[in-house]
């Protein structure tokens with residue numbers, strides 16, 4: 240049956256939108272990526288730059304993305320086509336498709352990493368039940384483990400998504416998000432009582448201002464901020480489109496960014512002291528100021544740290560990796576929603592069919608990544624976060640600031656003249672944001 244005759248599904252409340260969007264933003268990027276990057280880039284200095292970059296660049300980009308979706312009330316492909324007007328409709332549509340491909344790229348590696356989280360959570364659970372062999376298998380990285388847990392995670396996500404916007408996404412996000420916050424705080428309280436934690440706390444909270452102007456640090460912080468706020472693949476645009484028009488988007492976007500940044504901050508407050516606790520207990524954590532194992536930090540250091548806590552440690556391990564799986568799930572949902580909304584609205588598919596079709600595509604893509612892991616895994620992450628996401632953000636700035644005319648308050652001369660705040664913001668989005676982003680590109684290229 241064609242779904243175009245049905246009214247569009249939507250969030251039933253503003254808080255529903257905020258929770259879902261925060262659920263999209265808060266994920267492996269915050270809890271896994273951010274602390275790793277912070278620990279590798281001087282702790283406090285990274286935190287300091289990250290906060291500034293989020294405020295100056297990521298926040299306006301998030302606004303632009305949500306604004307386009309909210310005004311158009313359409314999926315990202317149609318929304319961008321509409322915003323580009325008759326003259327550049329094709330350009331907008333193609334950009335939307337590129338974003339959609341970005342969403343699938345994101346899913347192809349994200350579901351693999353999320354599968355690792357799931358496996359580690361189950362590893363703790365099976366250890367608690369006394370199945371040592373199974374537990375060891377679950378906590379050891381292997382192709383077979385990937386082949387099992389990536390599909391499990393994809394099916395979990397699809398199961399929620401096909402229930403629709405209100406029944407699925409809104410309901411689950413509002414349940415899972417507060418749980419996540421509580422678990423994180425509980426773990427921080429626990430870790431901070433352990434010996435060695437104070438040194439980690441100091442590294443994290445006291446910035447070394449000599450490092451703040453390091454271009455490498457600034458670029459890492461910027462990439463991290465874009466990924467963390469889910470900007471540039473259309474996930475936030477599609478959520479914006481599920482909210483009724485005429486909301487005060489500025490406030491909503493600020494609260495999402497604040498929640499996301501707060502969770503990243505808390506994750507740092509947990510992981511960095513935890514590293515120092517591990518070091519205090521005699522483990523080698525840093526070599527030459529760099530974390531050993533880089534991105535493998537959580538999988539190498541934390542399980543052994545938890546293991547030193549005895550049976551209680553298994554519980555901590557279980558809750559920690561469950562927390563990460565939950566965070567990954569709500570992020571996965573928003574990325575999947577991008578192609579699903581496109582197929583439902585523009586290609587007249589039903590929601591269930593579209594969800595399973597996209598899940599099948601993601602499954603094939605992630606299996607390819609698993610098969611050619613060394614070649615593809617890092618490459619896809621890098622292409623997405625350092626090229627595709629920033630380029631799409633630049634495109635959003637240009638659309639909102641320059642191309643989109645009809646119904647856009649940011650290019651409406653009369654409205655801008657009346658409203659000083661809007662005029663300032665319009666100027667900022669039109670000129671400063673693209674220039675800042677181009678500077679970053681130049682820095683990345685050279």
Ligand code: PHE
Nearest residue numbers: 264266267268269466467469
């Ligand atoms: N923001 C998510 C995280 O921090 C990742 C994400 C990127 C989600 C892009 C959706 C789109 O883990």
